[in-house]
Amino acid sequence: MSADTLRAPVADRLSLRLLRGELRFIATRRRNQIALAVLCGVPVVLALVLKLSGAAEHTASAPPMVAMMFGNGMLVVLAAFSVESLIFLPLAVAVLSADAVSGEAAAGTLRYLLTVPIGRTRLLCVKFAANAIAVVAAVAAVALCGAIAGIAAFGAGDLVTLSGSTIPFGDSLGRVALVCLYVMAMMIAFSTVTLFAATCTDHPATAIVGSLLYVLCDQLLVSVPELDWLDPYLLTGYWRDWGDLVREPVQTGNLTIGLVVAGVYAAVFASAAWARFTTRDITC
Amino acid sequence: MSPHETARGPGHDPLAVRTAGLAKQYAGGRFAVRDLDLGVPYGAVYGFLGPNGAGKTTSIRMLLGLIEPTEGHCELLGVEMPRGALRVLPRVGTMVEGPAFHPHLSGRDNLRRLDCADRTADPRTTTRRIADALDRVGLGSAARARFGTYSLGMKQRLAIAAALLRPRDLLILDEPTNGLDPQGTRQVRELIAELAGEGMTILLSTHLLSEVEQICSHVGILYRGSIVAQGKMDELCSTAAARLRVETDDPSAVAAELVRLGLGDVAVDGETVHADIGESEPAKINASLVHQGIGVRGFGVRAPTLEDVFISLTGEGFDVG
Numbered sequence: 001m002s003a004d005t006l007r008a009p010v011a012d013r014l015s016l017r018l019l020r021g022e023l024r025f026i027a028t029r030r031r032n033q034i035a036l037a038v039l040c041g042v043p044v045v046l047a048l049v050l051k052l053s054g055a056a057e058h059t060a061s062a063p064p065m066v067a068m069m070f071g072n073g074m075l076v077v078l079a080a081f082s083v084e085s086l087i088f089l090p091l092a093v094a095v096l097s098a099d100a101v102s103g104e105a106a107a108g109t110l111r112y113l114l115t116v117p118i119g120r121t122r123l124l125c126v127k128f129a130a131n132a133i134a135v136v137a138a139v140a141a142v143a144l145c146g147a148i149a150g151i152a153a154f155g156a157g158d159l160v161t162l163s164g165s166t167i168p169f170g171d172s173l174g175r176v177a178l179v180c181l182y183v184m185a186m187m188i189a190f191s192t193v194t195l196f197a198a199t200c201t202d203h204p205a206t207a208i209v210g211s212l213l214y215v216l217c218d219q220l221l222v223s224v225p226e227l228d229w230l231d232p233y234l235l236t237g238y239w240r241d242w243g244d245l246v247r248e249p250v251q252t253g254n255l256t257i258g259l260v261v262a263g264v265y266a267a268v269f270a271s272a273a274w275a276r277f278t279t280r281d282i283t284c
Numbered sequence: 285m286s287p288h289e290t291a292r293g294p295g296h297d298p299l300a301v302r303t304a305g306l307a308k309q310y311a312g313g314r315f316a317v318r319d320l321d322l323g324v325p326y327g328a329v330y331g332f333l334g335p336n337g338a339g340k341t342t343s344i345r346m347l348l349g350l351i352e353p354t355e356g357h358c359e360l361l362g363v364e365m366p367r368g369a370l371r372v373l374p375r376v377g378t379m380v381e382g383p384a385f386h387p388h389l390s391g392r393d394n395l396r397r398l399d400c401a402d403r404t405a406d407p408r409t410t411t412r413r414i415a416d417a418l419d420r421v422g423l424g425s426a427a428r429a430r431f432g433t434y435s436l437g438m439k440q441r442l443a444i445a446a447a448l449l450r451p452r453d454l455l456i457l458d459e460p461t462n463g464l465d466p467q468g469t470r471q472v473r474e475l476i477a478e479l480a481g482e483g484m485t486i487l488l489s490t491h492l493l494s495e496v497e498q499i500c501s502h503v504g505i506l507y508r509g510s511i512v513a514q515g516k517m518d519e520l521c522s523t524a525a526a527r528l529r530v531e532t533d534d535p536s537a538v539a540a541e542l543v544r545l546g547l548g549d550v551a552v553d554g555e556t557v558h559a560d561i562g563e564s565e566p567a568k569i570n571a572s573l574v575h576q577g578i579g580v581r582g583f584g585v586r587a588p589t590l591e592d593v594f595i596s597l598t599g600e601g602f603d604v605g
Contacts, residue, residue, distance in 0.1 A: 111350055
């Protein structure tokens, strides 16, 4: 080894090696691949089930979402998000965060990473960025699978909006793309909550359970009528508001508030995660 | 006691590792480490010796900035820790509390992952440096195997390879031979001696007296969270008394005679009598015993070992758990 050339600090401030490495690490992990397959399997199964059951009952008595579906496959994507956005996607986000921080601590690899050395703030930022990219990729994959399965099953006709009017197929693509962006934003905001949970424990399972309990409690509070005044401040209450994007015209009120609330949650929990991670003793 | 006074080694030698009044108190008030004044000179192979639970790993974690000291200072290669961690740690190879890698990745991919995190490492040489480090510890042929399938000795060697991913000035190895079989232990010790020969300063924690005696030039003895003695091996050993050993059929007579001759710490163990020889001449003691008509079957003087030093300093055997 030529000592002198190696010892000179390269100090590439913008090095993306670690981020690329993290993404490779996430993508090659068997459990993540299975989780992605499950996430993408949901819209395919939905398309199949709806096609088989709906063919016989193509009537006005079918639930609105299902009735809307016939003619435009993009609604399979929306149906998939309405099924996945409360448990499937949050669970996937929680697993990613738990792996990223508690998992490294539990395996002991965190102490080796930190003594490489790598700054704790930088490590946390890279972990967050990698998770955010994984979330974006997962949501996009679900949408893509839904679109393919949906168009195959129901064709590429006009879309009946939730308001009852119809929009052309081209417009429906744009609407669904916006829905994807909204779901991505919500899940990335939630990933800061799960990241904070993961910085609090060295046990990945605890971090996952903690994150899911958060979702459940939040949902419980949303559903209690006596606590209606609290609703505007609860994150999960906004998770399914993307439906407003498939109305005619688009209702932006709730969506805007939802994005602001998500931003506030992300800032608060990211700060908490940072404060915790940069000061804690690494005893694992 | 000002921290800066205690931080200086004897003769104000430049020190590769220095701590002053370092302490770690855990929740509940228990001190894991207290008033730790460590001084590792450049070029030394420093054995950080102590029984299990003495605070070795806690001390090393503080040195590396993994845990925050409750009190005190520490420096690596003249740089204040943990503030200068990003600046100095690239020059320090570490192995803390056993190997820890991702079981589903190969040894090589695990090392690649660590190297990716090092912003000061040259990505163009990663592959070569990883191959070199693996060859160095004899894992070249197992580079593609999953870490989970490695034997304990291989895992331990992979951790050492991680410490050798780039040229280092200082190696901090926590119990590098823990859990290895005799052959693995010997290989690791040979490797350490080789690295020391290349000019690296090595701080090695261990609970094995023999390890320190075999490979270390310096030793610091940690007992209940504090250093009770440190210095060069030969100087430290000369502080303890040499022991006289007499094998006889009549141990009580021998013991009485040794006490009469003024020897200290006379102890009878079956048919063997031990005593501190002090300034006495062994030949005269033997003559005196023979003169008294006491049958002596064996007679010898043993140079003081590290264990004697430890016992004389702490009043306890080394095997306190």
